[in-house]
Amino acid sequence: MITINNIFGQHCARFRIVLMVLLVGIVSACGDGNNEASNQPILIKFPHVTAPGTPKGLTADHFKAVVEERLAGRVTVEVYPSGQLMNDDDSIDALAFGEVQMIAVSLSKLDRLTKRYQVFDLPFLFPDLDAAERFQAGPARDTLLTAMVESGLRGLAFWHNGMKQFGGPLAMTSPEAADGLKFRIMESDVLQEQILQMGGNPQKMAFGEVYQALQTGAVDAQENTWANIYSSKFFEVQEYLTESNHGYLGYLVAVNETFWQGLPADIRAELEQIVAEVSAWGNAQAKDVNDGALANIVASGRSEIAQLSDAQYQVWAEKMRPVWDKFAADIGADMIEAAQAAGRP
Numbered sequence: 269m270i271t272i273n274n275i276f277g278q279h280c281a282r283f284r285i286v287l288m289v290l291l292v293g294i295v296s297a298c299g300d301g302n303n304e305a306s307n308q309p310i311l312i313k314f315p316h317v318t319a320p321g322t323p324k325g326l327t328a329d330h331f332k333a334v335v336e337e338r339l340a341g342r343v344t345v346e347v348y349p350s351g352q353l354m355n356d357d358d359s360i361d362a363l364a365f366g367e368v369q370m371i372a373v374s375l376s377k378l379d380r381l382t383k384r385y386q387v388f389d390l391p392f393l394f395p396d397l398d399a400a401e402r403f404q405a406g407p408a409r410d411t412l413l414t415a416m417v418e419s420g421l422r423g424l425a426f427w428h429n430g431m432k433q434f435g436g437p438l439a440m441t442s443p444e445a446a447d448g449l450k451f452r453i454m455e456s457d458v459l460q461e462q463i464l465q466m467g468g469n470p471q472k473m474a475f476g477e478v479y480q481a482l483q484t485g486a487v488d489a490q491e492n493t494w495a496n497i498y499s500s501k502f503f504e505v506q507e508y509l510t511e512s513n514h515g516y517l518g519y520l521v522a523v524n525e526t527f528w529q530g531l532p533a534d535i536r537a538e539l540e541q542i543v544a545e546v547s548a549w550g551n552a553q554a555k556d557v558n559d560g561a562l563a564n565i566v567a568s569g570r571s572e573i574a575q576l577s578d579a580q581y582q583v584w585a586e587k588m589r590p591v592w593d594k595f596a597a598d599i600g601a602d603m604i605e606a607a608q609a610a611g612r613p
Contacts, residue, residue, distance in 0.1 A: 309344045310535065313368040315353040317475050319499040323429050323557050324372055324519055325349050327550030334542050342535060351476045357455065364420040369527045372427055372519040376456040382415040383598035385520075387607055389458035390592050390599075392585040394516045395611050397428050397555060403610035404518075408603055422528055424540070425521040425547040428554035429493045432515040435482075435506035436489030439574035443467065443587045449488040452478050459491075461591050462515075475500075482506060493517050495554075498561035503571045510574045511562075514584060521547065 312335070318324045332345040348354075354362060359371045360378075375388040387393070394400040404412075404426040413423035434440040436449055447467035453459040455472050463470035471487050475496075481487045482505040490502060491514070497503055521543060528536065565571060576584065596604060 309342055310531065312343060312345045312370050313348070313353075314345055314370045314372075315348040315351075315359050315362075315368055316372050317351040317356050317359075318349065318429075318496065320349050321557075322495045322499050323550060323554040324427055326553060326557070327427055327546060328372060330549060331542065331546045334546055335539070338542065339535065339538060343539070355474050355476065357474075360421070363522060363524050366420075366524050366526060368524070370521065370523050372521045374454060375426075375518050375520055376454040376459060378416070378520060379456055379458070381419050381421070383595075384412060384415050384600065384603060386456075386458045386595050387599045387603045388516055388518065389456050389462070390595070390604070390607075391462050391514050391588040392581075393592070393604075393607055393611070394431075396431065396513070397516070397551075399607075399611040400428065400516045400518060401426075401551060403607045406606060406610060408606050411603075416522070417525055420525050421522045422525045423520050423522050424543045426551075427519045427521055427547060428551045429517040429519065430495055430554055430558040431513040432491045432493055432517050433497065434489065434491055434510040434512050434514070435497065435502055435508065435571070436510075437507050439508045439572070440489075440510040440512060441574055441576060441580050443584060446489070450486070452481060452487040452490040458591065458595055461594055462588060465588060465591055478502065479505065491515065494558040494561040494565065498565055503565045503568060506571050508574060509565065509571045510576065512576055512581075512584065514588075 314328060314332070316324055316328055320326070320329060328347045328349070332347050335343050335345050353359075353368075356371075356373045356377050359368060360373055360381075362368045363371050375385050378385040379389075388400075394403070416423070434446075436446070436451075438445055440446060443466050446463070449468045450471050451463045451466075451468045452473045453463060453470045454475075460470045460472070468489070471481075473481060473487065478487070478490055479500055479502060482490065482502060490506070492500075492502065496517075497506075497509065503509060531539070562573075566573060592604065
């Protein structure tokens, strides 16, 4: 069983996280989460790593606005975008320890807590955002949202970013184009295997380090959504971008379990309703945000955009199928089958 101690053992940065939290004047919320007895509003600290104009950034800010309107004087939300407070890995630890109360972390980051979430990283599994959303709303939803409760994290919702595209020194119209390239990836065993299957060299790296690594040649290539490629200016340092739609990038909105269960029942119920409404609002924005980002990249003229034909897409999908086979036992055949079914409306 994975426990908080497991999390602590994997990351030695706890002391550094505590210092960061103290520096911004935040008091730990490891207790029951109820500050109303002292007439102080309940504080929800919400760090994330993307820019305010991305799908996650927009949705996090909308969550803050709705909470502070409907629970005025009772709940306050502090949103820290762009990795201002901590990165994704540190935020998972901080949430488990109760140093922050809410995160919206990349699904790829959660495979150290449960292998079930590796399903989201399987390449060429979800053809589009609609398929991913059908899967997240289906029978697997409750299993996924409660998979990490024993580790101190409770999932509340899934937020979309978009479909991932390849960027590199040449067009990725075939797997052979990736041969020998150094690819930046998130901390994910599935993504690592994906790059190895392509013949590339995977380099696990924090999101905030990617632009400089591309600029200096520390890595050659990356995969991300149009929204992230534009907001983080990766297109400025990538000669080619390939519209591959080869993977899904989304986030789990999670809360600290002790904090959540310690909330007054009426506040918890209202927050659940707000999360549901805000998630629907944000997910509806994701496609438009990514389409707008792509249009801005094209207008900049800084990168050449390549597209996969149907035949090229199928070649890629067949090349990546061994990645599914390698992780099927850990993920569960039922989970993969449910995801495949969601792609066939």
